Amino acid sequence: MTIDHLWLIVSASFVFFMQAGFVCYEVGFIQSKNVISVAIENILTFVITTLVYCFLGFALMFGPTHLGIFGGNYWLLNNLSLTNPSLGFVFVFFELMFAGTAVTIVSGSMSERTRLLPLLLAAVFLAGVIYPLFGHWVWGGLFLKQPAWLKDLGFIDFAGATVVHGTAGWVSLAGIMVVGARKDRWDSSGRIKKLGRSNIPFAALGTFILWFSWFGFNGGSLLEFNDRVGLILLNTNFSAAAGVMGAILTNHFFLKEHSYMEAIFAGALGGLVAITAGSNYLLPLDAVLVGFISGSVVVFSGLWLEKLRLDDAVGAVSIHGFGGASGTILLALFAPQEFLGGQTRLTKILVQLAGVSVNFLWAFGLGLLMFYLINKLFGLRVSAEEEEKGLNIVEFADIYSWQDYLKMTHYETLTQDLSGTIQVQNQLLQKQAKLLVETQEQERVKLARDLHDGVGQSLAALKLQLGMIAQKVKKEHQDPLLSGQIERTVHLTANTIEEIRTVLFNLKPALLHEKGLSASVEVLLQNLQKTSGIRFSYNLLAPMPAWEEAAALNLYRVVQECLTNILKHSQATEIVVSFSKLKSNRYLLQISDNGQGFDMQKVHAGLGLNSMEERLKMLGGTLQIVTETGKGTTLLMEVPYDY
Structure with a gap:
């Protein structure tokens, strides 16, 4: 050896x-x-x-x-x-x-x-x-x-x-x-x-x-x-x-x-x-x-x-x-x-x-x-x-493993019995919730029809009549004061009709249910561009998560409210909407405009910001605003997701 x-x-x-x-x-x-x-x-x-x-x-x-x-x-x-x-x-x-x-x-x-x-x-x-x-x-x-x-x-x-x-x-x-x-x-x-x-x-x-x-x-x-x-x-x-x-x-x-x-x-x-x-x-x-x-x-x-x-x-x-x-x-x-x-x-x-x-x-x-x-x-x-x-x-x-298995199956049996009772209650609640949703949907449809067929049509006729009166006053009386009042009334009527159309559009965003959030936002931007004349850009930089219906509706409302506020207050000529993915399962919704901006200290409670923050908070998200007077505004909304 x-x-x-x-x-x-x-x-x-x-x-x-x-x-x-x-x-x-x-x-x-x-x-x-x-x-x-x-x-x-x-x-x-x-x-x-x-x-x-x-x-x-x-x-x-x-x-x-x-x-x-x-x-x-x-x-x-x-x-x-x-x-x-x-x-x-x-x-x-x-x-x-x-x-x-x-x-x-x-x-x-x-x-x-x-x-x-x-x-x-x-x-x-x-x-x-x-x-x-x-x-x-x-x-x-x-x-x-x-x-x-x-x-x-x-x-x-x-x-x-x-x-x-x-x-x-x-x-x-x-x-x-x-x-x-x-x-x-x-x-x-x-x-x-x-x-x-x-x-x-x-x-x-x-x-x-x-x-x-x-x-x-x-x-x-x-x-x-x-x-x-x-x-x-x-x-x-x-x-x-x-x-x-x-x-x-x-x-x-x-x-x-x-x-x-x-x-x-x-x-x-x-x-x-x-x-x-x-x-x-x-x-x-x-x-x-x-x-x-x-x-x-x-x-x-x-x-x-x-x-x-x-x-x-x-x-x-x-x-x-x-x-x-x-x-x-x-x-x-x-x-x-x-x-x-x-x-x-x-x-x-x-x-x-x-x-x-x-x-x-x-x-x-x-x-x-x-x-x-x-x-x-x-x-x-x-x-x-x-x-x-x-x-x-x-x-x-192995007897000890057998005892553990019996304990586990015993607890599972108890849980199944309990879950059976809970399941019956859940089915009843689901049935009631479904009935409530269907009832609400019927009420929305009825309200939309009444607004369109009743108030909307009446205001449209009123707008037409006032327009004719304004033309007649201009020709026959040539009274600038009276003519100006009638024109302002016509303009107010036109704004009211547009508000009603917005309400009708908001009552039932059917596209959101059929096509999802991304397609709905894209159509929303196209419609706003036609009516406002403002240039919109849409950048989908990462695939849209499979949002639950409630989450998708809340995010849609947040985007809609952002855009509405920009159109009303910013005097912007261009708006950019971008969706992208961040680390740690967070999705970013970014909306930027080239408008006049605003002072955060003075108007934070206005512009619907509280409403948007509340919706995002329900989803576990956050809202960050970057703005400067004369240099436009950017809204950054981070929302967690799970594929």
């Missing part, structure tokens, strides 16, 4: 500690009713991996190669001591921990809705076939001096960003596609819903454990203890820290409506996964760049999976699949020339892309076939009722 063997054993123990990290991380990110299920799954999958990989998978991965496709000879670990007596069993122990990592990742991604038996069957196939065969193509020459076709092409994966993490990530992608999303993960409108987490501090503990264990993951992959170990450990740490920064900044600048909490965890693990490919080759600053970029990639890929409605309970696909792929490709971009194996940088990038692509096709393709067959033969998913209860109860009959 040498210090190299001792270093491998210590590193393997570090990597084994990853199992504890995965348990803490996954348990922290899922609902309490499933934590026991996840913890037990992780233990059982490692048990299966230990037996299947050691007695079958190791031979396929590191045994004497057959056509460069698979190994052999070391079935049940036979003949191992004859090949390399000092290293043999130490190497098996070290590689077993890597296989255990790959298998554990897959079960975590499918948590909270997948039955235990299918996951264990998948662990058998993953540990025995999918993982070791791809590993043979890259690492087949680590134990014996023999060719490995991907490595011989120049493909580099120092510690398993693709071999371990990429394989696990793409198999996880196949699994979540076949098993489907968790119940109520998306609402009826397609928006993602938070299902709750059992213990985020526990997830933070899991992240630190994984971070710590990664020092053995990368450091041990050197397979000896020499002066490069320090660089490998530093690069590992740098990339994890930079991954957090990349993820947080990406979340801040591009995904403002997402919590940055998930970005912290995903960024750290994404950076660790990415540097696994090249921790032995990169300089510290390059490791920072790899981690930073990969942290951003992990955040964007997680969002993309959400858009596709692919439900990954712990973010395994984005962290291990996309994080591993980005780290493997970025290695070719940042590694010093002496580590490129005589290839140009462009050639190395293409080789790394080819290796990542082969990994995806192999792992995702076989994973999809595996889960499809398991689903057909045994069924992957628990029933909707079992998922509601939680897998703690369904799989392990």
Whole structure:
């Protein structure tokens, strides 16, 4: 035994500690009713991996190669001591921990809705076939001096960003596609819903454990203890820290409506996964760049999976699949020339892309076939009722979880009984409210008809008669005083008719109900421009939110009142109306004129400003007025909204 063997054993123990990290991380990110299920799954999958990989998978991965496709000879670990007596069993122990990592990742991604038996069957196939065969193509020459076709092409994966993490990530992608999303993960409108987490501090503990264990993951992959170990450990740490920064900044600048909490965890693990490919080759600053970029990639890929409605309970696909792929490709971009194996940088990038692509096709393709067959033969998913209860109860009959479930369902029953009574009352109130609205609408229509047919027509006739009288007085009497009085009366009558028309228009803005606020405002501006001669400009700079009917009516009235006041008092020749979106779900309605302005101290109570402020306050909005005598007025109205 040498210090190299001792270093491998210590590193393997570090990597084994990853199992504890995965348990803490996954348990922290899922609902309490499933934590026991996840913890037990992780233990059982490692048990299966230990037996299947050691007695079958190791031979396929590191045994004497057959056509460069698979190994052999070391079935049940036979003949191992004859090949390399000092290293043999130490190497098996070290590689077993890597296989255990790959298998554990897959079960975590499918948590909270997948039955235990299918996951264990998948662990058998993953540990025995999918993982070791791809590993043979890259690492087949680590134990014996023999060719490995991907490595011989120049493909580099120092510690398993693709071999371990990429394989696990793409198999996880196949699994979540076949098993489907968790119940109520998306609402009826397609928006993602938070299902709750059992213990985020526990997830933070899991992240630190994984971070710590990664020092053995990368450091041990050197397979000896020499002066490069320090660089490998530093690069590992740098990339994890930079991954957090990349993820947080990406979340801040591009995904403002997402919590940055998930970005912290995903960024750290994404950076660790990415540097696994090249921790032995990169300089510290390059490791920072790899981690930073990969942290951003992990955040964007997680969002993309959400858009596709692919439900990954712990973010395994984005962290291990996309994080591993980005780290493997970025290695070719940042590694010093002496580590490129005589290839140009462009050639190395293409080789790394080819290796990542082969990994995806192999792992995702076989994973999809595996889960499809398991689903057909045994069924992957628990029933909707079992998922509601939680897998703690369904799989392990946990009495405490059962008591919690009974309490919850008891309260739900009481709530449903109470809500039934409330629902009847609500239906009665809704019926009365509907009747009231219909009655009010009928009264508005009747009032509009009476004003139009009665008062309006009479005033129009009066205006005509007065006009004729005014012409006659001018011709026959030539009395300027009398003629002026009659003209003023005609003008007053015309103004009264216009006021009535405005009232009629205000009583029933039917377009608002049919076309929405934006179209109604546009028509309002067109009508005012025709009647007033003032030039109007309308700028819809952001899509109009789907306002509720009451909110839309109040906003319409505010805009209408603003415009009416401008026409009456500002002496403006141009009015600009702009609608735009602000940060934090706030919408801005801006109305500006080039009129005479006014003194806020003198007329704030007039001009309908109090009425507008009251309407905006009901909607949670604010009104700001920017005005100066002789330089026009701008009204800024901010209103919160929710799509």
